[in-house]
Amino acid sequence: MTLRSEIKETLRRLLKDDNVILIGESVADPFGGANKVTRGLKGNIIDMPICEQAQVGWAIGAAMTGKTVILEIMFANFLSLCVSQLKDIGEVLGEHHGIKFKVIIRAVTNDNPLYGPNHSGNMRWLLEALGFPIFYAKKGDVDRVFDSAIGNEHNINLIIEEKTNYVR
């Protein structure tokens, strides 16, 4: 089973719960996401247009009603567009108002530099600066990673998926 398949099966299990929502750009069938991780999945899956800031805001708002929202960001580079929503809203809601919610952001890094400067890199500078819990999806460990991210006390968690590992 490849990493991609393993992530898909974990998401399939999680999506059996009606309180779990998966959102992202073209994540639903037939496209199944830019990396085809979510193709064929059933459940609360919502396609979003290109609006990363609003996707994060949407995720926070929906999660405030008790849902667990899993947001796919197709390249971790695009997280830079979301910093204000993550820090000024997401973090503030938890730290200053004590609001509990659960948002999991699946962000894809890419070790292959041939994708160009905006679609490659490990984005370590940004991930560390954001300061949220970071999990790395590795083959054989995906279930534990997702369950840990969902089960911890942090409102926002990042799960990093390395694109070049999807086929391994």
Add this chain to the structure above:
Amino acid sequence: MIEQKIYLVEKYIEREFKAGNIPGSVHLSIGQQFYDAKYANFDGWVLGNHRSHGQYIARTDDIEGLLDQVYRGMSQHLYYSGCFLTTGIQGALAGVAVGLASQGESVRCFIGDGTVNQGILWEALGICEGLDVLFIIYDNFYSMSETKKGWLHKKIGFHPNVRYISGVERLCGHSGNDTQAYRLKKIISYCEVRRDLYEKDISKEILNEVNQRIHDFEIRNKRDFTPLT
């Protein structure tokens, strides 16, 4: 009446701010209290901005809670569990508004005219079709860059999920440092001139209620209290 309570509480906050008793900044709702009373007084979520004291009172009637947060420097970051939230980042709650509405909540999101250029607002407008979310834009002709009367309606007023409120009286008090103090004085002077429009209907009953509630809050927090008159 709600707008009278808003006016009185805001006058009290203005006085306290000018006396140096409130940290940070405050942005007063005097001049928009009628609209706050009309649009924020409903059963769903109200998401506001830096100038949302009036909306807080209209939605929650929690004068004591407002004062508690303002005195702690949280004037732009108000929260009331389950129904009210603000931020000083312009437009930043637009996406949250749509997210709440996507799960069945009824939402009103208040925005100022200067915020209309923010990208997050347009992103949120693009994904809110069919949801119970209303963006209410107050145009008081007083944004970071001067706006021309009427331009805002053409820019965004056409959108089906936007309620455009034009002509909010240009009386909103603006706190600030020395460079902005002259604006505050000018606006307060204008407020004083137009005071008859706002005070003539303030009943003694409401004045007494507000004074009593502020008095109780101040005594509990060990401050000297001067009644509003």
